Amino acid sequence: MGKLVTIIGNSGAGKTTLTRRLCKTWKNQYTPFLEQHAERPFQQNFQQHLKENSLANQLDYMLYRAEQEQTIRQHDLVGVQDGGLDQDFYIFTRLFFAKGYLTQSEFDLCQRFYNLLRQLLPYPDVVILLDAPLDILMKRRLQRARRLDIAQQSDLSAMEELIHDWMLQEPFAHATIRIDVSQDDPGFSNNLERISQIIAKAGKYTSG
Numbered sequence: 001m002g003k004l005v006t007i008i009g010n011s012g013a014g015k016t017t018l019t020r021r022l023c024k025t026w027k028n029q030y031t032p033f034l035e036q037h038a039e040r041p042f043q044q045n046f047q048q049h050l051k052e053n054s055l056a057n058q059l060d061y062m063l064y065r066a067e068q069e070q071t072i073r074q075h076d077l078v079g080v081q082d083g084g085l086d087q088d089f090y091i092f093t094r095l096f097f098a099k100g101y102l103t104q105s106e107f108d109l110c111q112r113f114y115n116l117l118r119q120l121l122p123y124p125d126v127v128i129l130l131d132a133p134l135d136i137l138m139k140r141r142l143q144r145a146r147r148l149d150i151a152q153q154s155d156l157s158a159m160e161e162l163i164h165d166w167m168l169q170e171p172f173a174h175a176t177i178r179i180d181v182s183q184d185d186p187g188f189s190n191n192l193e194r195i196s197q198i199i200a201k202a203g204k205y206t207s208g
Helices: 015-025 043-048 050-074 085-098 104-120 134-143 153-167 192-201
Strands: 003-009 030-033 078-082 126-131 176-180
Touching: 003 015, 003 050, 003 085, 015 030, 015 078, 015 126, 015 192, 030 050, 043 050, 050 078, 050 085, 050 104, 085 104, 085 153, 126 192, 134 153, 176 192
Parallel strands: 003 078, 003 126, 030 078, 126 176
Antiparallel strands: none
16 A cells, blocks of 8 residues: 655645655655646636635545545555645635635535545545745745636635644644745755655554
8 A cells, every 4th residue: 555645734835846856856756646726627717706616626626635545545656745635625625614615514515525535545644744934935925826826825824823723633733744944945955855754764644
């Protein structure tokens, strides 16, 4: 069974950049499983009509991430995700509910769907949280060129609170490695070797 590595963090922290860099540096060891936001079928419509497409978009994202996890678990590989199923629920689904894009009933449906997926799939074996002050994240986010981006600059503070709350949940409270990315290191050169060692040493997740 493959090993699942999930890189999480606020918008602009560098999740996708780190995923690609790890998998390029150790291309024979790690396989990237990216968000592919431009390819998701509801993302464009969601950006244009937030309330009408929020439910379909979130269910699609969670299912897509679960399918990635299933592929990783079925093969002898180390799969690295930028974000992942848990971030899609705990951060983005909860954020969109708070912003009124999802009704209470729609949020409840997303929660039931997430809970079922997590009962069927084990938690990530390695959770790497990229951490940086909000002012730095805001500057970096302004520099990236992303045509589709639902979360806004004004959402970063709320997302930071959601991440903090999420990290208090089991099993994340004891299974997460925090990486300080506040320094100007766009290629993660100062952290690549350390992160690779963390991944290599991590065992498979077991409940209880």
